[in-house]
Amino acid sequence: MIMSSQFLPLSHRMTSPTWIFDLDDTLHNASLGIFAQISRMMNLYMEHHLQMTEAEARHLRTLYWHRYGATLQGLVRHHGVDAHHFLQETHQLDQLYDWLEWEPKLTATLQHLPGRKFVLSNGPQHYIEGLLDRMRIRPLIAACYGMERMRFHPKPDRRGFRAMLQAERLDPSLCIMVEDSLPNLHAAKSLGMRTVWISKQCRKPAFVDMRISRLNQLLHRAW
The missing domain is CATH 1.10.150.450 (DNA polymerase; domain 1)
Structure with missing residues (x-):
């Protein structure tokens, strides 16, 4: 579990984190339809x-x-x-739009989280941008990366992560990956990111820094 800010490394306390969100079953509930x-x-x-x-x-x-x-x-x-x-x-x-569902407080959650937000998804670019527009959160996202911008290296392939990190000049140690997929989080952790697993399971693998069941729980932690 991620500790309060007094226990975080100095570099993390001085700089707002960069959030990297998965899309499906993270920002919206893709499993519903x-x-x-x-x-x-x-x-x-x-x-x-x-x-x-x-x-x-x-x-x-x-x-x-x-x-x-x-x-x-x-x-x-x-x-x-x-x-x-x-x-x-x-x-x-x-x-697909008729099946799109997301947390009612998603916009407020993203607005109140400190730092820039990105989306990294194995979906195609038009799909990611279309769903973000439909959920009315596209203006809150600095950039989104789908299969095309990942150079067709889907997660958990580290080359897909690196394509975004290099293009946006991001320091992995200041990034927090929020995902529903454990293999993808394992890859993010190996690159030096902090990791948040969105899941209702009770267990938490060692490479996961925090487990949450809803995104608005991110607001209850010091980053």
């Missing part, structure tokens, strides 16, 4: 463009997810799929 809709669109894309059955598409998506961290990586590598076309076709915002 958006993930299912994206999954359906991915299956349909593979069935249509790769001439697969629904069962074959589901099997390959699971295989590529475990092997590469994202379906897209396997499709590009093994099937010659155009990454930009795939991301556009499988993240159609007009089919």
